[in-house]
Amino acid sequence: MSQKFKVPAVKFNNGLTCPILGLGTWQSNPGEVVQAVSDAIDIGYRHIDCAYLYGNEKEVGQAIKDKIQQGIVKREDLFITSKIWNTYHRPDLVESAVKVSLSNLGLEYLDLYLIHWPMAYKEGDDPFPSDANGKVIYSDVDYVDTWKAMEKLVEKGLVKSIGLSNFNSKQVVRVLEAAKIKPVTNQVECHPYLNQQKLFDFCKERDITLTAYSPLGSPNRPWAKPGDPYLFDDPKIKTIASKYNKTPGQIMIRYAIDRGIIVIPKSVNKVRIAENFDVWDFELSKEDLEFISGLDCNGRLIPQAEGREHKDHPFVNDEF
Template sequence: MAKVPTIKFNNGQSYPIFGIGTWKSKPGEVTQAVKDAIDIGYRHIDCAYAYCNEKEVGEAISAKIAEGVVKRDDLYVTSKLWNTFHRPDLVEKGLKATLSNLGLKYLDLYLIHWPFALKEDGDMFPVDADGKTAYSDVDYVDTWKAMEEVCKKGLTKSIGISNFNKRQIERLLENATIPPVTNQIECHPYLTQMKLTQFCKSKNIIITAYSPLGSPDRPWAKPDDPQLLDDPKIKKIADKYNKTPAQVVLKYQVQRGHITIPKSVTKSRIKQNFDIWDFQLAPEDIQLINTFDCNGRICPYADAFTHKDHPFTKDEY
């Protein structure tokens, strides 16, 4: 069984560079998917409160610990604070809800899922009287200070961010006593995130790449949207290495030093995605893939574009 390389965070914690994502994995399917992933050799599981499947992920973790396949210490579990828990007094409550769902005493990594806050104490996707997304004006810097507190309490070993842009990270770092260890962002050959990657690297913040396969199963995809894994240029590179297009785009992220978290609920694909440790992409192939960028963002969270803290509305990275 291949051993996944680890990457070192700015706080000294080592983290597997490759994990299984659980976004869009249905409750009825995700337990088996996570069990399969652990059997195959995955030790890093990426979760979020908003995925509404943490209980089922927790069942898989408990089962594999009970079977003696892994110990809790062997696993690296990430989850994310949802937008309706940004108010500082709700941060610990949000984390404890996740721990309860997962059946765990601590997380290895906890992220602020998005930099903008939504209306608290109600629905997960709150709307106002006009049916528009209902905002909260809680400042993500205040949320971060509460994240630092749950980290100090040992409820999570590391804290980080997700979907933050450069300006937001700079502002966070000016006010933080514990810097974020990672920024989890959408990243794939159609959205290479070169500038943000360079910036985060300069601040010793690791990039975690979500939707590295281009999220072909996203619910809002249109029939004529380009499909990353069908791209003939990627297929050509895959043929060269006798690998699949998925294996090539995953290796592309790993070789860039990005933590990579592909999602699948199909055992054969979970296994295939993991089978990327026996080849290296040549520098010229990485350079070629870099040229595929077309700012092809597929997770824009458009329902909150008018929020003051939305990360993608201005011409910035």
């Protein structure tokens, strides 16, 4: 793939664009992530998905700075996302939260800033503040008020676009009803076992894109148990992979792209990062897309269990 290859872009409802494929950085250890982001930019990635909670934004920022200094990219060539964590939802904390991420990343603005989860936790520096029984202490801040504070970040030029992450359809509606600036995307877990078709259609009707995290089923998730579903071994995905002479991972990435979903596979392995990018020389047929969609089993792998009792937890009552 030539260095000059430009990843196709998705157009947001505000007229700005986002590369449809990006590099995820969740669970990328600080020691590995500088190299991973550096390799990704060399390979051709221009979209990097970050979050304050991941604890590695300084290292991501170092890689970006190095690549800009080397003349490989300019800042405006890159699309950088971050997310506000649950302990900073209170409106008076929102601007200081984005400034921490900007400082860590060494940037003057973000291309996209998301509310990471709809649940607010007790304010402070501990990301999972807990009581004597080890239960997370919640805050009663309404995410709609957080959203209104996010809108001010756009007005101040600190972020270009704002969006949501892990919001269900009812929560999206509540934001839309109060919003002066519409969310451009809703970033959610999305892969063949949880293809999010209902939420995708719902958001599309409202001109909101979907972004897929854990598009490969998050095989390294820390709470995975032996015998849990492992998408790479799914015989149906393997069958499609052999048909196109591609890997199961490449099929799953293309599955998102061919549906018009922004996709951010995570890896720190240079060979895998390159493999995840090598998806531009084929398209899945309509039949194969439907075949893969048939694997959906509401197979959620990222349950956010510690927020389960919060009134704003998005996955209770089978909401979509």
